[in-house]
Amino acid sequence: MSREDFREILRLVRPGARVLDVGCGEGELLELLARDKGVEGQGLEISPEGVSACLAKGLSVVQGDGDRDLDHFPTRSFDYAILSKTLQQMRDPRHVLTELLRIADQAVVSAPNFGHWRVRLELLIHGRMPETEALPDPWWSTPNIHLCTLRDFNALCADLDLRIDACAALAQGRPARPIDPTRPLENWRAEAAIYLLSRRTEAVAPPRQDLFT
Amino acid sequence: MASVVATPPEFRRDSGIHRFPASSPLQLESGESLAPLEIGYETYGELNADRSNAVLVCHALTGDQYAASPHPISGKPGWWERVIGPGLPLDPSRYFVIATNVIGGCMGSTGPASIDPRTGKPYGLSFPMITIADMVRAQAMLMQAWGIERLFAVIGGSMGGMQVLRWAADHPERIANAVCIAAAARHSAQNIAFHEVGRQAIMADPDWRGGDYYAHAVRPEKGLAVARMAAHITYLSETALQRKFGRGLQRDGLSWGFDADFQVESYLRHQGASFVDRFDANSYLYITRALDYFDLADSFGGVLANAFRKARHVRFCVLSFSSDWLYSTAESRDIVRALNAAGCRTSFVEIATDKGHDAFFLDEPQLDAVLRGFLDSAAHARGLP
Numbered sequence: 001m002s003r004e005d006f007r008e009i010l011r012l013v014r015p016g017a018r019v020l021d022v023g024c025g026e027g028e029l030l031e032l033l034a035r036d037k038g039v040e041g042q043g044l045e046i047s048p049e050g051v052s053a054c055l056a057k058g059l060s061v062v063q064g065d066g067d068r069d070l071d072h073f074p075t076r077s078f079d080y081a082i083l084s085k086t087l088q089q090m091r092d093p094r095h096v097l098t099e100l101l102r103i104a105d106q107a108v109v110s111a112p113n114f115g116h117w118r119v120r121l122e123l124l125i126h127g128r129m130p131e132t133e134a135l136p137d138p139w140w141s142t143p144n145i146h147l148c149t150l151r152d153f154n155a156l157c158a159d160l161d162l163r164i165d166a167c168a169a170l171a172q173g174r175p176a177r178p179i180d181p182t183r184p185l186e187n188w189r190a191e192a193a194i195y196l197l198s199r200r201t202e203a204v205a206p207p208r209q210d211l212f213t
Numbered sequence: 214m215a216s217v218v219a220t221p222p223e224f225r226r227d228s229g230i231h232r233f234p235a236s237s238p239l240q241l242e243s244g245e246s247l248a249p250l251e252i253g254y255e256t257y258g259e260l261n262a263d264r265s266n267a268v269l270v271c272h273a274l275t276g277d278q279y280a281a282s283p284h285p286i287s288g289k290p291g292w293w294e295r296v297i298g299p300g301l302p303l304d305p306s307r308y309f310v311i312a313t314n315v316i317g318g319c320m321g322s323t324g325p326a327s328i329d330p331r332t333g334k335p336y337g338l339s340f341p342m343i344t345i346a347d348m349v350r351a352q353a354m355l356m357q358a359w360g361i362e363r364l365f366a367v368i369g370g371s372m373g374g375m376q377v378l379r380w381a382a383d384h385p386e387r388i389a390n391a392v393c394i395a396a397a398a399r400h401s402a403q404n405i406a407f408h409e410v411g412r413q414a415i416m417a418d419p420d421w422r423g424g425d426y427y428a429h430a431v432r433p434e435k436g437l438a439v440a441r442m443a444a445h446i447t448y449l450s451e452t453a454l455q456r457k458f459g460r461g462l463q464r465d466g467l468s469w470g471f472d473a474d475f476q477v478e479s480y481l482r483h484q485g486a487s488f489v490d491r492f493d494a495n496s497y498l499y500i501t502r503a504l505d506y507f508d509l510a511d512s513f514g515g516v517l518a519n520a521f522r523k524a525r526h527v528r529f530c531v532l533s534f535s536s537d538w539l540y541s542t543a544e545s546r547d548i549v550r551a552l553n554a555a556g557c558r559t560s561f562v563e564i565a566t567d568k569g570h571d572a573f574f575l576d577e578p579q580l581d582a583v584l585r586g587f588l589d590s591a592a593h594a595r596g597l598p
Contacts, residue, residue: 042559051562052582055530058590062549062561072546074554 006032008168008176008194009108013037013080020044020078020104022066022096023085026053034059042078044069067091070099078104087111088144097160101199110170110194115149115187133172134191150187157197166196223298224305226282227256230321231355235330239316239323239351245341249330252355253314253321254278257297258305260361266597267361268303269352270312271369271376274500275441275492277320280312286491292574295581302584307597308365313355315348315376317499322351325495326427338424343499345372345507349379353387363387365595366588370394370573371540372500375507378520378548382509385524390591392584394532394573397544398517398551399508404539407447408501411440415494424495437494438485445484450536450569510551517551524557530587531561532573532580539570560587 006029013019015037021030024043027050033039043061045051054061062072066083067090081104083096088111090096100107112134113119122130129139137143148156157164168176169190179186181193231252233239238248255278260267270280270293281297283290297303303310314322317340325340332339356364367380367388374396381391397404415421418436422429446454458477473479513519529552533545542563552559564579566572573580 040558042553048562048565048579051560052579052586055560055562055583056586056590058594060528060558060560062553062559063563064561069546072550072553077553077556 005110005170005194009082010036012196013039017079020073020081022081022083024054024061025050025084027057027059027061029084030059031057066096070103073103075102076105080104080106080108082108088146088148090146093146094156101162101197106165106196106198108194108196110192111148111153112192113150113190114147115151116191117188150181150190150193154182161200162197163200164195165198168194170194224258229254231358233354239347239354241341241347242344243342247323247341250351251323252351255280255282255312257281257310258308260309264361265365265595266308267364268308268310269364269367270310271367271373272312273371273373274504277318278312278314287487296584302581302588307592313352316351317343317496317503319493319496324493325499326493335427337427337495340499342502344503345375345379346383349376349383353384363389366390366392368392371396372504378509381524381527382520385527388527389595390528392530392587393548395534395537395540395570397540398510398548400505405505407443408505410443412498412501414439415498421494433494434489437489437497440497441488442481442485445481447539448569448571450567452536452567453569518554521552521555521557527557528591529557529559532583533563534572535563535565536567537570
């Protein structure tokens with residue numbers, strides 16, 4: 001996640017909330033959340049270097065990965081679960097989403113949009129796997145193994161009975177732009193998007209209008 | 214009874230045996246009690262004015278209080294000198310580091326070789342059965358006697374890690390940080406099986422004399438050595454054994470007999486032989502039994518998380534070694550799951566090493582880095598200089 005994403009996340013997380021950061025790296029986001037929002041954070045990180053760095057910052061961190069080790073956390077033990085490593089790099093995104101919203105009341109996830117006009121154009125004209133700002137790697141070395149469009153992601157959320165509480169389009173070096181991800185035009189325009197999700201079946205606080213604005 | 218030894222050059226070391234009066238017995242989990250209670254200890258550094266910098270280091274099965282001082286019998290360096298010392302993660306200029314010999318041990322704490330006041334002779338097998346919880350209760354009595362209301366941290370590996378878990382479960386209000394290294398919340402069938410081999414080796418030695426060898430001026434050295442040899446294999450990974458010895462021979466060619474042809478045989482024989490000089494066979498029986506009886510969840514309705522419900526203020530750091538098959542990463546992860554379920558602040562690191570269970574004594578830079586990071590940030594949070 002970029003610094004722009006951090007800013008959006010910092011904005012939407014309630015002060016004093018309990019936050020799980022999946023793929024927390026060296027704990028930069030958790031440290032910001034603790035400092036600015038008084039958040040009680042917990043990290044999950046696979047790399048030993050990242051884990052050591054988190055410990056040195058006084059953060060609680062469990063070594064593990066989002067695909068395999070989310071079962072370490074009990075049901076509804078956090079207010080927010082943040083997936084820092086983007087969803088398209090997970091082995092089983094559907095399972096991961098389900099787990100995030102088992103663990104937390106709300107989940108923050110982001111993914112590049114494979115429906116972006118530049119991606120579509122590149123495939124249409126050159127007939128090759130797109131390489132764009134949001135998807136910079138060639139097909140044979142990309143960590144992105146489960147790419148989707150905004151429409152695909154919306155459909156998965158509906159399938160899992162998740163409610164989209166907020167969404168913003170992300171573009172490198174520019175501030176996030178609040179969008180309605182179900183609008184067909186956004187599926188052409190957004191390079192990547194960050195979603196705030198909750199379980200549809202549960203009554204939560206009324207949707208906040210100020211998120212991502 | 215402390216004697217002050219000036220250890221050149223850097224820090225204060227105190228060494229001694231704390232003797233509780235007979236009127237302060239140790240109540241045991243079995244229902245029996247132990248009096249008078251004695252606890253052998255070593256301390257490094259000094260307790261600060263508000264008594265907030267004490268760190269209790271808990272030793273493993275065959276360890277003792279000589280964590281950072283030379284062993285009085287073997288003369289070898291302390292078992293955790295890599296971690297305790299100036300500039301190291303447990304720096305005596307910052308912390309008051311306490312290491313005690315567990316009860317049932319043989320280095321100054323009351324154990325089966327101690328004199329039973331009722332008979333004037335060594336306890337032998339009349340020594341009561343002890344548990345990990347009893348070891349910890351004895352340590353808690355010592356902290357009470359020393360006026361240490363709350364330990365800054367309790368740290369231990371292997372059986373020491375089990376003591377750490379017991380501290381968190383039984384005396385949570387008396388600890389602030391807990392580091393559990395290469396341990397498990399209960400002994401597995403395999404763990405028990407290996408211990409039973411060791412115990413049977415000791416008891417099969419004719420010199421064991423039904424546990425009463427003290428009276429006959431003999432010791433079951435052969436049996437204890439075999440027990441140590443079998444156990445030692447479990448402390449190493451297959452990779453480490455292979456790298457260290459392979460099929461290397463002691464001499465040129467085979468002996469065509471049962472001498473120690475292979476280097477690994479010679480190594481194990483040496484491990485066994487040097488162990489009997491410093492360890493009491495009955496202590497080995499009692500402490501392995503305490504380990505086998507250890508099942509933390511069992512005392513909490515079978516739900517491990519319940520053991521930690523009152524420890525939500527404690528910061529935990531759980532560590533495992535990737536090649537440890539005695540207390541595996543999976544068992545550490547079970548502890549982590551339970552801590553998370555109880556709502557404790559939990560960190561977990563699996564250290565990648567091929568050195569097996571014994572890695573926590575050995576040169577493992579990542580272990581040092583993790584300990585240092587965790588302890589330094591905790592010290593910072595509690596305002597220790």
